[in-house]
Amino acid sequence: MFNLKAAIDTWRHQHTFSRAFKGRDLDELEQHLRDQVAYLIATGLDEETAFRVSIKEMGSPIDTESEYRDVAWMKTRDRRELSAEIKHMGAIATSFFVVAYRNLKKNRTSSVISLLSLSVAISVALVTFLYVEHVVLKDHFHENADDIFLVHQVTLEEYGEQLWGHTPANLGPLLQDEIVDVERTIRLQTQDVSVSVDNRKFSAGVQFADPGFLDMFTFPLSSGTDAALRENGKVILSASESRRFFGEEDPVGKSLTVNFGGGTVQELTVSGVAAEFPSTAGIKFDLLVGYSLLSTVVPDPVDWSTFTSATFVQVNDPGSASDVEAALDTFVNRVNAADVEWQITRFTLDNLKSLARNRDRVNQSIAPHVPWAPVIVLSIVSLLLLLMSCFNYMNISIAKSAGRLKEIGVRKVVGAHRKHLIFQFLAENILLCATAVVFGLIITWLFTMPQFNQLAGSDISIGLLNDGLLWQFLVVLVLGTGIVSGAYPALFVSAFKPTVIFKGNLTLNRSRPLTKVLLIFQFVLAFVTMSAGIVFTMNGRYHESIDWGYTLDHVLVFRADNEAELTIIRTAAEQTPSVIDMTFTESAIGFEYDRVDANIGDVDLESYLFGVSQKYLGMLGVGLSSGTRFSDEDARLGAESILVNESFVSQAGLVEPIGKYILIDSTEYAIAGVLKDFHSEDLFSFIEPSIFRLSEDEDIKFVTMTVQAGTGIASASSIQERYKQAFEGREPIYYFQNQAFEGFLEESKGITNIFSFIALLSLLISCLSIYALSSQNVANRMKEIGVRKVLGGSPASIAQLVNRRLFFFMTAAAVVAGPLAYYGLDALLDDMYAYRMDLNALPFILTYLLIIATTALTISTQTRGIRNARPADIMRIE
Amino acid sequence: MLSKSLLSATVTPLILSLLKEGPQYGFQLLFRARKLYHGQVPWSNSKLYPILHRMEHDNWIESYWQPSDSGPDRKYYRITQAGLERLVVTQKEWQFVNSMWSELWGPDVAAG
Numbered sequence: 009m010f011n012l013k014a015a016i017d018t019w020r021h022q023h024t025f026s027r028a029f030k031g032r033d034l035d036e037l038e039q040h041l042r043d044q045v046a047y048l049i050a051t052g053l054d055e056e057t058a059f060r061v062s063i064k065e066m067g068s069p070i071d072t073e074s075e076y077r078d079v080a081w082m083k084t085r086d087r088r089e090l091s092a093e094i095k096h097m098g099a100i101a102t103s104f105f106v107v108a109y110r111n112l113k114k115n116r117t118s119s120v121i122s123l124l125s126l127s128v129a130i131s132v133a134l135v136t137f138l139y140v141e142h143v144v145l146k147d148h149f150h151e152n153a154d155d156i157f158l159v160h161q162v163t164l165e166e167y168g169e170q171l172w173g174h175t176p177a178n179l180g181p182l183l184q185d186e187i188v189d190v191e192r193t194i195r196l197q198t199q200d201v202s203v204s205v206d207n208r209k210f211s212a213g214v215q216f217a218d219p220g221f222l223d224m225f226t227f228p229l230s231s232g233t234d235a236a237l238r239e240n241g242k243v244i245l246s247a248s249e250s251r252r253f254f255g256e257e258d259p260v261g262k263s264l265t266v267n268f269g270g271g272t273v274q275e276l277t278v279s280g281v282a283a284e285f286p287s288t289a290g291i292k293f294d295l296l297v298g299y300s301l302l303s304t305v306v307p308d309p310v311d312w313s314t315f316t317s318a319t320f321v322q323v324n325d326p327g328s329a330s331d332v333e334a335a336l337d338t339f340v341n342r343v344n345a346a347d348v349e350w351q352i353t354r355f356t357l358d359n360l361k362s363l364a365r366n367r368d369r370v371n372q373s374i375a376p377h378v379p380w381a382p383v384i385v386l387s388i389v390s391l392l393l394l395l396m397s398c399f400n401y402m403n404i405s406i407a408k409s410a411g412r413l414k415e416i417g418v419r420k421v422v423g424a425h426r427k428h429l430i431f432q433f434l435a436e437n438i439l440l441c442a443t444a445v446v447f448g449l450i451i452t453w454l455f456t457m458p459q460f461n462q463l464a465g466s467d468i469s470i471g472l473l474n475d476g477l478l479w480q481f482l483v484v485l486v487l488g489t490g491i492v493s494g495a496y497p498a499l500f501v502s503a504f505k506p507t508v509i510f511k512g513n514l515t516l517n518r519s520r521p522l523t524k525v526l527l528i529f530q531f532v533l534a535f536v537t538m539s540a541g542i543v544f545t546m547n548g549r550y551h552e553s554i555d556w557g558y559t560l561d562h563v564l565v566f567r568a569d570n571e572a573e574l575t576i577i578r579t580a581a582e583q584t585p586s587v588i589d590m591t592f593t594e595s596a597i598g599f600e601y602d603r604v605d606a607n608i609g610d611v612d613l614e615s616y617l618f619g620v621s622q623k624y625l626g627m628l629g630v631g632l633s634s635g636t637r638f639s640d641e642d643a644r645l646g647a648e649s650i651l652v653n654e655s656f657v658s659q660a661g662l663v664e665p666i667g668k669y670i671l672i673d674s675t676e677y678a679i680a681g682v683l684k685d686f687h688s689e690d691l692f693s694f695i696e697p698s699i700f701r702l703s704e705d706e707d708i709k710f711v712t713m714t715v716q717a718g719t720g721i722a723s724a725s726s727i728q729e730r731y732k733q734a735f736e737g738r739e740p741i742y743y744f745q746n747q748a749f750e751g752f753l754e755e756s757k758g759i760t761n762i763f764s765f766i767a768l769l770s771l772l773i774s775c776l777s778i779y780a781l782s783s784q785n786v787a788n789r790m791k792e793i794g795v796r797k798v799l800g801g802s803p804a805s806i807a808q809l810v811n812r813r814l815f816f817f818m819t820a821a822a823v824v825a826g827p828l829a830y831y832g833l834d835a836l837l838d839d840m841y842a843y844r845m846d847l848n849a850l851p852f853i854l855t856y857l858l859i860i861a862t863t864a865l866t867i868s869t870q871t872r873g874i875r876n877a878r879p880a881d882i883m884r885i886e
Numbered sequence: 887m888l889s890k891s892l893l894s895a896t897v898t899p900l901i902l903s904l905l906k907e908g909p910q911y912g913f914q915l916l917f918r919a920r921k922l923y924h925g926q927v928p929w930s931n932s933k934l935y936p937i938l939h940r941m942e943h944d945n946w947i948e949s950y951w952q953p954s955d956s957g958p959d960r961k962y963y964r965i966t967q968a969g970l971e972r973l974v975v976t977q978k979e980w981q982f983v984n985s986m987w988s989e990l991w992g993p994d995v996a997a998g
Contacts, residue, residue, distance in 0.1 A: 016957075032951070035958035036912065036935060042957045043913035044931070065931050072932035079936045082943045 010056040016041065022069050027096060028076040030083040041066060070425075108436040111412065117783055122401045123444050125776040126493075128769055129390070129397040130448030130485060131456045134470075136390040137481050138457070140383050142468050145477075146290030146364035146376050150226040154326045155191070157357035159183075159319045159336070160370060161343070164353050171356065173373025174315040176343055180218065183321060187335045189328040194218045195299055196318040198374060203295070204265045205253045207738050209569065212249060214266065215293035216302045224322050225291065232260035232280030237298045242279040244296040250281045266295070268305045287467055290364050290376030312346030318374045321357065333357050381840050382759070389540070389766050392533045393773060398493035399530045400777035405437075405497040406523060407784040416501060417509035429502035437494030442486045449482075463761040465754070496522065524817070527781075531821030531859070532828070534774040539829040539855040540836075541767020543847065547837060548760035550845035552753065557686020558597065559629040563745035564724055565596050566711045573731075577711045577740070580730035586719035591627055594619025594703035596710040597688050598748025606699060607671035608660050615656060616688065616696050617672070619703035625651070625683065627714055628745075635666040635681030638702055642680070649680035649701075656697035657682055670699070677701065690752035691843040712745075720744055759840075771862065778866045782811045786870050794879040803871040811867045818863060822856045829855075888926065897937060898946075899980065902965060902973040905947055909964040912938065938963060946972050 020038055023029060029037075041062055048058035066072065112119040147153060159179065161172040180193040197216040202209055219237045222229070229244070236242035243264070250259050259278040267273045276297065285292050303310070323329055336355035344351050358366055363375035409416075419429060453470055461468060472478065566581075568574040574592070581587045595601040595618040602617040622638040633654055642649050650670065657665045665679050677699075685695045715723040724742055731740040786793065789810055796806050830847060837844040888896075904910060904918055912934055941947045946969035954960040965973070 032958075032961070033935070033939075036961045037932075039954060039957055039960050040912050040916075040931065040935075043911075047913075047917075067932040075933050075936045079939045079943070083939065 121780040125773045126444035127447035129393040131451040133390040156360040171370040175319040177310040177316040192322040194320045212294040214295040229280045230283040236279040243276040244280045247284040401493040417506040420506040433498035438490035441490040532825040535825035537770035542851040544763035560746040567741040576734045580727040590713035591621045591623040594707040616698040631684035633682045650677040651700040653698045694842040803874040899976040905965040
């Protein structure tokens with residue numbers, strides 16, 4: 009029999025515990041229900057039907073609750089009510105944390121491992137982020153950075169618009185006078201010079217700059233004044249050049265001699281020293297002098313047809329840059345009128361902060377280059393590592409969910425909606441990721457960053473206090489990894505039906521395709537990163553053992569800047585018994601040579617020009633491909649014969665090069681022979697076309713000598729001593745020939761080291777995830793294992809049986825990843841090096857074997873757990 | 887038939903207009919509204935009260951409790967001075983809309 013009062017009481021009870029209803033909300037709602045029922049009964053319905061219709065019109069308790077929840081906060085006026093509300097939310101949050109913590113604790117091994125692998129991946133991501141920030145965000149530290157723009161000229165060529173970094177020399181001052189929004193303009197002209205201080209010679213770069221340079225750019229002086237920018241005869245030094253020239257003492261007031269080339273030598277007094285530049289400085293200087301000094305060095309007039317290296321504009325407000333750009337149009341005609349050969353279409357402005365990023369699109373710009381290859385490669389690799397860890401976590405948490413079925417069932421029965429469960433799982437995950445980020449930071453600070461700095465020869469630090477971008481990145485990392493790794497498990501787990509769970513009918517279907525895909529993907533990533541490590545290590549070896557095309561060992565090169573030095577070095581070498589032979593040249597392969605435009609018929613070919621001696625090439629063992637070397641007659645007469653290398657022949661398109669004539673600086677030379685190609689530079693770029701001619705006696709600058717094996721350092725110091733005796737203790741400049749490639753080999757080694765490091769980390773992450781997966785496999789199949797043990801299975805065989813799937817996935821992954829890694833790495837090597845090793849299958853087979861071996865080893869650790877598991881305990885659970 | 891968005895735009899002015907006639911409780915308001923809308927009500931029963939509570943929070947209406955014949959007390963709502971002012975503003979807005987349609991479609995079409 010239907011009881012209306014009882015029905016209404018039950019209905020009200022359903023809402024009693026909801027926090028959405030405040031004060032006497034439920035009284036009002038109940039009265040409404042009663043009115044509605046009474047009205048319906050009055051229209052002729054029976055009590056039960058009237059009640060059911062009224063309830064239906066009222067809407068479901070969930071909907072009602074959510075409507076009331078929207079206005080609940082508004083009604084929480086009372087302080088007591090507010091604090092109760094906050095307490096309640098605190099209790100919910102605490103309960104979430106407690107459950108999360110207990111769950112992490114319950115699966116201690118796999119939790120620790122997930123955390124560790126995620127922390128390692130996060131650490132790599134952090135290092136990458138800091139590195140990218142370091143090399144891409146150049147020049148952001150200047151106070152006026154947002155207001156400073158570099159003027160570019162734009163020309164229209166057959167292949168499209170071209171941007172140029174240099175600008176007419178007289179544009180700067182006019183801009184400041186004629187355009188309202190321009191606050192200040194600075195012209196910069198760069199030039200290579202040689203500096204002598206107390207008879208010691210250095211090569212350095214000089215920067216001519218207009219007087220406001222130090223007001224526009226934030227380069228504080230550590231001592232002295234900026235007088236050098238206004239007065240000729242003075243110079244400002246960078247901190248590093250100051251140390252190089254004068255050691256630790258304060259150089260202000262001291263003088264140095266600068267050879268600007270073309271016979272211009274000036275004595276400059278140091279007026280100031282700049283503080284150490286931040287490592288993110290892209291625009292910087294060695295020696296800084298006033299722009300007015302330029303006219304004493306270069307006879308060219310300052311007009312529309314002479315160009316200066318850069319013109320910087322500082323505007324009143326960054327928004328007015330486009331107005332300035334438009335106003336610059338009025339100058340286009342003046343540039344075009346000055347030189348018919350140089351016609352521009354317009355000027356553009358590029359902000360100081362983006363100069364480095366856009367550098368590659370601009371010709372002849374003074375902006376710094378961004379090393380895009382390592383930036384891109386590192387970003388991709390760290391993203392892959394992060395994904396690997398996330399997928400690992402996904403797999404583990406799906407595997408783990410088997411142990412949480414009852415919890416999920418109970419939560420659902422007591423009224424949790426699916427969204428509550430999703431929220432709970434995601435929150436758990438974000439908590440884990442936040443912990444991983446904290447650990448990642450610690451790992452980065454203690455280990456990864458110092459290691460990276462050492463490998464890459466960089467000096468990057470973690471600026472947690474002043475790097476806003478880093479904080480944003482950390483938040484993105486926590487949320488990103490938390491959501492990526494947690495979303496699928498959360499959706500998957502929250503979809504279970506309580507009735508199915510409690511009936512015990514739910515089997516976690518092992519053939520879920522997504523799990524398989526994730527697992528394979530994870531192994532693919534491991535395979536790619538590890539094979540990259542192996543390939544770069546092998547390529548590094550290849551570079552170390554490459555045939556440079558000439559002898560690098562036991563060759564010593566001394567530099568002589570004048571006749572007196574030459575005589576002393578020569579005599580010293582003759583008196584040193586370990587010196588076998590010596591020769592005198594203008595150039596030294598690997599250290600110094602000229603560039604010339606060579607003209608053959610109607611072909612102009614930019615080439616390297618080496619001034620050598622008859623003996624030099626033979627002494628260094630450079631091979632002859634065809635024709636003859638320099639003859640005695642050539643040497644005696646100074647005849648106009650030259651040798652060229654194979655690259656010259658092929659690029660000039662010569663079929664029979666011997667006897668052909670080449671025009672260099674209006675002198676005609678005949679090709680006497682073709683030399684085999686050799687590397688005079690690093691292996692990043694291709695061998696340049698090169699020409700060799702006999703040096704004139706007055707141009708001799710280098711003494712190259714071969715010494716007996718093992719006496720290199722002894723011979724050098726013997727000559728060094730005699731030199732110092734002759735020149736009042738001054739040090740000579742000398743090199744060992746194999747130093748020519750030291751820088752390159754070091755860089756190549758740095759690249760190899762970084763890739764090996766990443767490969768190692770990726771191996772570590774793979775190991776950890778394989779361990780976690782296999783231990784979860786074992787945990788999930790304990791009953792089966794118990795039965796197998798009772799029936800006499802050995803722990804090793806059981807471990808293998810349980811994890812057989814892993815080996816299958818690994819092989820599948822290798823099949824997918826092999827070609828991917830092969831073509832990817834082949835393209836990467838091609839992009840990075842002009843000369844690199846030929847790829848074969850070996851590194852990939854090695855990777856596969858390494859992964860399989862590691863997996864087998866990792867899984868074998870499970871046998872202990874299986875051996876110790878007592879079947880009686882396992883079976884008793886049921 | 888009115889579209890959902892237009893219906894919900896009429897809710898506040900409707901409640902204010904009904905309460906201008908005198909204090910009423912929730913079920914009465916719903917009952918009147920249902921007649922006015924020819925059966926089509928712009929809110930479910932459970933939605934009405936949060937709307938009333940929000941208007942109360944905005945001080946357009948106020949409430950008081952009175953004992954009822956059966957069950958708990960009954961909550962009555964009445965319009966406040968601010969609510970009356972709001973209603974004047976709303977009336978002007980709707981009149982403007984109405985005159986706009988009249989001008990565009992002619993008074994006959996606009997008046998239906």
